[in-house]
Amino acid sequence: MVSAILPLVLEDVELRRQGKRILGPVSLTLEGEGITVVMGPNGAGKTSLLRAMHGLERINRGRAVWQGGAEEVRARQAFVFQTPVLMRRSVLDCIAYPLILDGVERKMARARAETAASQVGLDVTLTAPASVLSGGERQKMALARALIRAPEVLLLDEPCANLDLHSTAEIERVLIAARDRGTRIVMSTHNVGQARRLADDILFLFDGRLIETGSGDAFFAGPETPEAMAHINGDLLP
Amino acid sequence: MNDIVEGLWQAARLVITLDPGLAEITLRSLQVTLTATVIASVLGLPMGAWIAVNRFRLRRFAIAILNALMGLPPVVVGLIVYVLLSRSGPFGVFGLLFTPTAMIIAQVIIITPIIASISHQAIRELWADYHDLLISLHATRAQRIKTLLWDGRRALMTAALAGFGRAIGEVGAIMIVGGNIDHATRVLTTAIALETGKGDFGLALALGFVLIALAIAVNLALHMLSGTERGSRW
Amino acid sequence: MMFKTAFAALSALWLATAAGAEELKMAVTTSFANSGLAEVLLPEIQKDTGIEVQLLVVGTGQALKLGEAGDVDAVLVHAKAAEEAFVEAGHATHRREIMYNDFIVVGPAGDPAGAKAAGSASEAFALIEEAQAPFVSRGDDSGTHKAELKIWASAGIEPAGDWYKAVGQGMGAALNTAAGMDAYIFADRASWLNFDNKAGLDLLFEGDPALFNQYAYLPVNPEKHAHVKADAAKALEDWLVSDKAKGLIEGYQIGGQQLFHFNAEAM
Numbered sequence: 071m072v073s074a075i076l077p078l079v080l081e082d083v084e085l086r087r088q089g090k091r092i093l094g095p096v097s098l099t100l101e102g103e104g105i106t107v108v109m110g111p112n113g114a115g116k117t118s119l120l121r122a123m124h125g126l127e128r129i130n131r132g133r134a135v136w137q138g139g140a141e142e143v144r145a146r147q148a149f150v151f152q153t154p155v156l157m158r159r160s161v162l163d164c165i166a167y168p169l170i171l172d173g174v175e176r177k178m179a180r181a182r183a184e185t186a187a188s189q190v191g192l193d194v195t196l197t198a199p200a201s202v203l204s205g206g207e208r209q210k211m212a213l214a215r216a217l218i219r220a221p222e223v224l225l226l227d228e229p230c231a232n233l234d235l236h237s238t239a240e241i242e243r244v245l246i247a248a249r250d251r252g253t254r255i256v257m258s259t260h261n262v263g264q265a266r267r268l269a270d271d272i273l274f275l276f277d278g279r280l281i282e283t284g285s286g287d288a289f290f291a292g293p294e295t296p297e298a299m300a301h302i303n304g305d306l307l308p
Numbered sequence: 309m310n311d312i313v314e315g316l317w318q319a320a321r322l323v324i325t326l327d328p329g330l331a332e333i334t335l336r337s338l339q340v341t342l343t344a345t346v347i348a349s350v351l352g353l354p355m356g357a358w359i360a361v362n363r364f365r366l367r368r369f370a371i372a373i374l375n376a377l378m379g380l381p382p383v384v385v386g387l388i389v390y391v392l393l394s395r396s397g398p399f400g401v402f403g404l405l406f407t408p409t410a411m412i413i414a415q416v417i418i419i420t421p422i423i424a425s426i427s428h429q430a431i432r433e434l435w436a437d438y439h440d441l442l443i444s445l446h447a448t449r450a451q452r453i454k455t456l457l458w459d460g461r462r463a464l465m466t467a468a469l470a471g472f473g474r475a476i477g478e479v480g481a482i483m484i485v486g487g488n489i490d491h492a493t494r495v496l497t498t499a500i501a502l503e504t505g506k507g508d509f510g511l512a513l514a515l516g517f518v519l520i521a522l523a524i525a526v527n528l529a530l531h532m533l534s535g536t537e538r539g540s541r542w
Numbered sequence: 543m544m545f546k547t548a549f550a551a552l553s554a555l556w557l558a559t560a561a562g563a564e565e566l567k568m569a570v571t572t573s574f575a576n577s578g579l580a581e582v583l584l585p586e587i588q589k590d591t592g593i594e595v596q597l598l599v600v601g602t603g604q605a606l607k608l609g610e611a612g613d614v615d616a617v618l619v620h621a622k623a624a625e626e627a628f629v630e631a632g633h634a635t636h637r638r639e640i641m642y643n644d645f646i647v648v649g650p651a652g653d654p655a656g657a658k659a660a661g662s663a664s665e666a667f668a669l670i671e672e673a674q675a676p677f678v679s680r681g682d683d684s685g686t687h688k689a690e691l692k693i694w695a696s697a698g699i700e701p702a703g704d705w706y707k708a709v710g711q712g713m714g715a716a717l718n719t720a721a722g723m724d725a726y727i728f729a730d731r732a733s734w735l736n737f738d739n740k741a742g743l744d745l746l747f748e749g750d751p752a753l754f755n756q757y758a759y760l761p762v763n764p765e766k767h768a769h770v771k772a773d774a775a776k777a778l779e780d781w782l783v784s785d786k787a788k789g790l791i792e793g794y795q796i797g798g799q800q801l802f803h804f805n806a807e808a809m
């Protein structure tokens with residue numbers, strides 16, 4: 071099943087902030103199925119690219135075009151932020167919140183939130199305030215919240231940044247399961263091993279530019295650019 | 309120093325014997341100020357949230373006005389309300405001058421800017437936290453405001469309590485518009501002013517202590533109510 | 543929900559103020575209110591006439607303004623010239639003298655100016671000015687303030703200087719100030735007797751007929767303000783000049799001293 075809001079087409083997208091070009095121009099087409107991993111060093115523009123796709127950033131030049139009406143496009147995608155947004159509510163209500171917005175009855179929403187929490191391996195007292203969660207637990211909570219609407223396109227910004235090996239494996243299982251259900255996933259990561267395990271496609275950003283793209287296998291077998299080569303080998307870039 | 313001890317004594321005596329005069333003006337103080345606080349909250353809380361969430365041309369101007377109104381001397385508010393409600397003023401036909409309603413009106417004018425300004429501050433911070441999430445989840449404008457008001461309820465209660473505190477201790481405006489009429493518009497603060505004027509510092513101080521106790525009691529009661537309502541802590 | 547509560551509370555207050563006995567608002571001066579006579583008279587008035595008199599305690603100037611604006615139904619003050627002008631301007635239907643009390647000169651018990659030995663009120667004032675002894679004046683355009691100024695004028699003195707402090711406040715606050723500064727002050731006897739914070743002050747001069755203080759009742763003119771309760775104001779006036787009122791007024795004492803002298807004449 072291919073999502074109805076795809077393909078997403080970026081045409082010469084450029085973001086400028088405070089007189090500085092922070093991203094672009096980037097052109098790409100996102101379609102089909104699978105997991106696309108966005109890679110690149112700190113400050114390369116990964117977050118900016120994902121946010122621009124999601125429509126959270128004002129695009130200064132070029133455009134990002136989804137298929138379908140604006141309402142539909144918004145409703146069928148979800149985003150997991152690099153820093154999870156905590157609501158001043160219980161963990162359960164945080165996860166259930168998107169359903170509440172959709173008008174789902176509270177009891178039902180909470181029941182589904184409980185299922186979502188166990189799916190991502192969030193094993194905490196769900197009635198506790200979200201603020202008590204540890205860094206890793208917060209990311210799991212954010213993932214559960216993103217998954218609860220069963221989005222067709224899921225954008226994740228470093229979803230495993232604070233997780234230990236066990237939790238990382240758990241999250242990867244959840245993401246693979248989601249992909250296998252047909253969810254189109256775009257995620258950024260600094261974890262080269264994780265990229266290797268998950269990437270069907272790679273987008274490699276450097277200094278705001280998309281300098282290399284391709285299938286995950288090809289990319290890791292032999293990157294074309296020295297920057298990508300250095301990045302996956304863990305070399306310090308010049 | 310002696311006056312203070314004497315005042316504390318007298319306060320204790322008045323409270324323990326449930327002095328009917330004290331009960332009457334204390335209840336009226338509560339009635340007037342709680343009513344004013346509820347009305348000012350109904351006006352001020354959404355106003356603060358609205359200014360925090362919406363970008364409009366005169367936003368900075370509105371915030372500046374709000375902050376300026378916060379410092380409005382109550383006596384001036386009292387005078388303006390007086391002139392408006394006087395029989396020879398534009399709203400004279402309602403005959404509201406020297407009634408508790410006039411006192412409520414004056415207090416609403418005094419504390420609405422305070423409540424709006426504090427809630428604006430609180431909601432703005434919350435909005436900065438929630439902004440990306442609410443946009444990402446495609447929440448409607450009404451849903452955003454509702455979420456912010458609900459999740460910010462602690463801070464909003466603080467805003468309302470700040471308004472209450474200001475109003476319960478206010479004397480300048482309500483003295484002017486209420487007239488401090490015995491059995492009609494006399495409240496704790498105007499009674500204190502009256503007793504001070506008579507040189508009865510002991511009774512004036514006693515009433516002052518009752519006023520302080522009342523303010524503390526209302527604060528505690530509200531915090532307890534909202535604390536038991538949900539066992540969470542924000 | 544909140545709206546409903548607010549509305550309910552507000553309407554409850556409305557009802558609370560609207561229901562009950564017939565109310566009559568009367569502006570009176572601080573000196574009258576501080577005398578404590580009102581506490582004796584008002585319950586009796588309510589018992590006999592069913593009228594609940596609500597007192598607005600203000601200075602004479604403001605009391606007359608309240609009457610002029612129609613914010614009260616009647617005025618009870620003590621400033622003859624101003625009252626006559628008030629009637630002249632048509633704000634009140636007439637002026638009815640009810641009773642009088644008297645003013646006194648209060649000052650530090652040591653009496654540095656020697657006001658105690660004065661033969662008249664104006665002489666006492668002259669002695670105070672001569673000694674440049676601190677003197678607290680109401681300075682609020684009240685009846686008491688006007689009476690004070692009249693005595694300065696009769697002494698041929700334009701009071702000014704460091705020693706003369708116009709506080710612009712009510713009798714009680716002015717007495718507090720005088721007590722705090724050990725200053726001379728011109729006060730009405732009732733306020734003085736009821737004042738608890740006498741500190742080092744003492745009554746130094748009294749008894750000059752120039753110090754008599756006539757109270758008069760002025761019902762606000764219903765032709766100017768249709769909403770005023772003219773009938774209740776008339777009933778109150780009739781009660782105030784009655785024999786019963788006379789008994790209560792003459793019999794009212796503080797510390798064994800009679801304060802007011804009834805002098806209403808039958809019309």
Ligand SMILES: Nc1ncnc2c1ncn2[C@@H]1O[C@H](COP(=O)(O)OP(=O)(O)OP(=O)(O)O)[C@@H](O)[C@H]1O
Nearest residue numbers: 087088092110111112113114115116117118119152
């Ligand atoms: N609003 C802004 N104003 C100015 N500069 C910005 C703004 N937003 C982002 N930048 C800059 O743009 C560049 C790209 O930022 P971005 O967050 O996309 O990087 P990233 O690839 O996600 O980095 P990291 O791996 O550290 O998360 C950075 O240099 C950042 O400082």
Ligand SMILES: [Mg+2]
Nearest residue numbers: 116117152227
């Ligand atoms: Mg980033």
